Amino acid sequence: MKLSLSVKFNLVFLIIFAICLSGAGVLANRLLQQQALAETTHDANVLLSAADSMQAYTAAHVTPLLVTQMKYRFVPESIPAFSAIEMVNLLQKEFPNFSYKSTMLNPTNPRDRPADWEADVIRQLHDHPELKLATGQRDSQAGRTLFLARPSRITDATCLRCHGTPSTAPSTLLDKYGSANGFGWAMDEVIGAEVVSVPMAQPIERGRALWRTFMVSLTGMFAVVLIVMNIMVHVLVTQRIQSLSRVADEMSLGKLDGATLPTRGSDEIASLAVSFGRMQTSLIEAFKILDDEQGK
Numbered sequence: 001m002k003l004s005l006s007v008k009f010n011l012v013f014l015i016i017f018a019i020c021l022s023g024a025g026v027l028a029n030r031l032l033q034q035q036a037l038a039e040t041t042h043d044a045n046v047l048l049s050a051a052d053s054m055q056a057y058t059a060a061h062v063t064p065l066l067v068t069q070m071k072y073r074f075v076p077e078s079i080p081a082f083s084a085i086e087m088v089n090l091l092q093k094e095f096p097n098f099s100y101k102s103t104m105l106n107p108t109n110p111r112d113r114p115a116d117w118e119a120d121v122i123r124q125l126h127d128h129p130e131l132k133l134a135t136g137q138r139d140s141q142a143g144r145t146l147f148l149a150r151p152s153r154i155t156d157a158t159c160l161r162c163h164g165t166p167s168t169a170p171s172t173l174l175d176k177y178g179s180a181n182g183f184g185w186a187m188d189e190v191i192g193a194e195v196v197s198v199p200m201a202q203p204i205e206r207g208r209a210l211w212r213t214f215m216v217s218l219t220g221m222f223a224v225v226l227i228v229m230n231i232m233v234h235v236l237v238t239q240r241i242q243s244l245s246r247v248a249d250e251m252s253l254g255k256l257d258g259a260t261l262p263t264r265g266s267d268e269i270a271s272l273a274v275s276f277g278r279m280q281t282s283l284i285e286a287f288k289i290l291d292d293e294q295g296k
Contacts, residue, residue, distance in 0.1 A: 006230065006238055013229065017222050021215070028214050032207035036200060040146045041135075043098075044198040047088070048148055051100050051194065054087045055080035074172035076109070081194075085111075097142035097199040102152065104192030108163070108173070108182025118149075118195055125151040126190040134193075143201040152192040154185050 003011075058080040066078040076082045081102035088100035103114040105122055114122060121134055134149040154160065162169050166179035185191050 004238075005241070006233060009233055010226070010230065013226055017226070021218060021222070024218060025211070025215055029207075029211050032211050033204070036203035036207040037146070039203045040198050040200045041148075044146055044148045044196050047091075047098060047100060047196045047198065048150065048194065050091075051084040051088060051102075051196070054084040058083040070170065070172060072172065074170065074176040081112075082109070097145075097197075097201075099195075099197045101195045102192065103195060104152065104182075106181055106184065106191070108177050110181070112192075114192070118193070121147075121149045121195065122151075122190070122193045125149065125193055129190060137200070140197070140199075142199045144204065145197050145199050147195055147197045149193040149195045151190045152194060153190055154187050157187065160185065160187070 058078075062083065063078045063080070066075045069075050070078060077086075085100060085102060088098070092098060101112070101114075101118070103112050103118050103122070105114065105119060107113055117138060121136075125131055125134055129151075131151065135147065137144060137146055139145070154163070160168075162173055163182055163185040166174060166183055169179070169183070
């Protein structure tokens with residue numbers, strides 16, 4: 001199959017374009033997915049830090065104010081983890097797919113009992129006490145979700161007055177939650193985890209939108225380059241070669257005087273035209289000499 005120079009040029013350009021576009025698309029998608037993961041991790045860390053701040057505030061400013069009331073009635077708001085959970089519950093009105101949970105394998109409040117996957121995370125943290133943070137992804141009703149889990153330990157001996165044995169626990173605590181759960185905790189042992197979950201759907205969708213915009217822009221840029229390159233090749237190469245080819249055909253048919261060569265420019269094609277011009281002049285002179293000799 002005979003292909004023109006322009007067709008060959010376009011085929012080569014399109015092959016290079018397809019390879020470059022595929023490579024750029026794969027690389028951009030990978031970078032944008034990493035960015036989506038980093039963004040989600042940042043949101044999860046912010047939520048976890050907010051919950052920690054709420055616990056610290058409750059322990060420092062709220063719990064001491066409720067000491068007297070705790071002698072007559074157990075007040076859950078005096079517990080730092082309870083306050084953090086309530087704060088995040090209010091936050092969920094604006095961000096319904098964000099969640100925070102301070103969960104234990106043996107909680108005092110049944111609300112703090114872990115789901116199956118949370119129990120697995122707590123066991124992982126318990127079996128590997130050197131772990132400061134466990135991370136992972138899971139499928140939920142909100143789609144793909146990233147979770148961060150920080151181990152919960154008893155580091156204050158005063159906590160054991162409520163969670164050591166039922167006999168030492170305040171009567172108000174037993175009246176509210178009973179004596180079946182939330183006891184037997186030990187110092188410095190992982191008893192649970194603070195778990196935050198943040199949806200990845202929005203960052204991933206933003207990454208996909210950016211990827212589509214990037215790919216469309218890159219394709220448009222390549223299309224413009226292809227059009228410009230075709231115009232340049234036609235004007236600077238193809239058109240001038242066609243002129244040389246036409247003159248060469250006329251010369252081959254003996255039409256030496258009427259053939260005009262495109263000698264403008266200083267590039268290789270112009271040099272070739274000058275060479276054709278010298279050959280044309282030589283042929284004209286040779287034919288004149290031949291005609292003179294035949295006329296004698």
